[in-house]
Amino acid sequence: MRLADLSEHSGVSLATIKYYLREGLLPPGRRINATQAEYDESHLRRLRLVRAMIQVGRIPVATVREVLAHVDDDSLGLTFRLGAALWALPHPTEPSSDPEDDPSTTAAHTLVADLLARLGWRTTCEVGDLNPAHRALVAALATLDRLGYPLDTDDLLPYARTMEQAAAYDLDRMEILPTPREQAEYAVAGAVLFEPVLLNLRRLAQAEESGRRYGL
Amino acid sequence: MRLADLSEHSGVSLATIKYYLREGLLPPGRRINATQAEYDESHLRRLRLVRAMIQVGRIPVATVREVLAHVDDDSLGLTFRLGAALWALPHPTEPSSDPEDDPSTTAAHTLVADLLARLGWRTTCEVGDLNPAHRALVAALATLDRLGYPLDTDDLLPYARTMEQAAAYDLDRMEILPTPREQAEYAVAGAVLFEPVLLNLRRLAQAEESGRRYGL
Secondary structure, rough: HHOOOOOOHOOOOHHHHHHHHHOOOOOEEEEEOOOEEEHHHHHHHHHHHHHHHHHOOOOOHHHHHHHHHHHOOOOOHHHHHHHHHHHHHHOOOOOOOOOOOOOHHHHHHHHHHHHHHHHHHHHHHHHHOOOOOHHHHHHHHHHHHHHHOOHHHHHHHHHHHHHHHHHHHHHHHHHHHOOHHHHHHHHHHHHHHHHHHHHHHHHHHHHHHHHHHHHO | OOHHHHHHHHHOOHHHHHHHHHHHOOOOOOOOOOOEEOOHHHHHHHHHHHHHHHHEEEOHHHHHHHHHHHHHHOOOOOOHHHHHHHHHHOOOOOOOOOOOOOOHHHHHHHHHHHHHHHHHHHHHHHHHHHHHHHHHHHHHHEEEEHOOOOHHHHHHHHHHHHHHHHHHHHHHHHHHOOOOHHHHHHHHHHHHHHHHHHHHHHHHHHHHHHHHHHOO
């Protein structure tokens, strides 16, 4: 399809598409003459993902470019390809000006290490401290401790188990897609777009469980 | 304890405590003479919660005041007390300038209604559309649809089931506390502080599951 068709099919304005092309967020089309290029389904898919990251995730252009470089890196095995793409995304964490070597942070490091050992998450134990989710989790637990709401391994274990189930569903749905590149794109879209779904499902589930236990 | 002790025990500056008192976020102490008042454990607990909402949750003072009014409302049954306090909190959702009557929103409304019926969440079905989490969930699913990532009930069911489990753990831990007021305080703190823990556990679980399935 031509640029105008790409705009119509995606609902993204021509100006925005040209901006994405200039910024290298969308690969160039296949040139068919001096002034025109041909675009395909992969451009539509990529446009969808870029829009999700920029318009919904409010992710800076430079970060989007970095995430996409990993998504497109055919030299990586799937675990590292997904990992690199997801690790480049911003992580849910609180704003903090606290030092990273206070007693709460030290306790949180020990807590996460103990939790991972109890869970038997071997992959995460091996390369876990490279994962920004690991650091963000430590920071979040340190904040809880600092504010007077300390957690222990037994508090966290059942939540980690439910997230383990959710992660299995994530990958089951991802595996339906035919190529590693599409799978990596899907994982990124899921990380950006699915978190509000999950958190609001949690709030609804709390209301439901509360109604069951304590009546209306 | 005196004001100075309250500051020392909580780690919150005198100026900040006085500001919270002026704004009605912290109830006044018991007057013991013209210039001094006595504070107790309930003030320490409240200070902890206010700090969590303002410093970590970045929640506006007026919203904090509203949440606390529900937390302190002894006339409410526990379900409505928790509900009112949590519903007053900001909900995780994306910034959106989209109309609320487009086809994606209509489809998302149907999807959520169908999901709740399939789950058999009767409380949520009855009063669910009053719950801002219901609206925020509809908005999040409409965004996914609009961006070309539509979900159906079968996609969402397993995630809702895992959140149902997580909600049961939430309430189990809350019930350890002795009074409905402390339970409501705990629920609010959990909503503000625990979401980053859950989301980062999910990211770690994804990395773990990916390593298991696809190797390193």
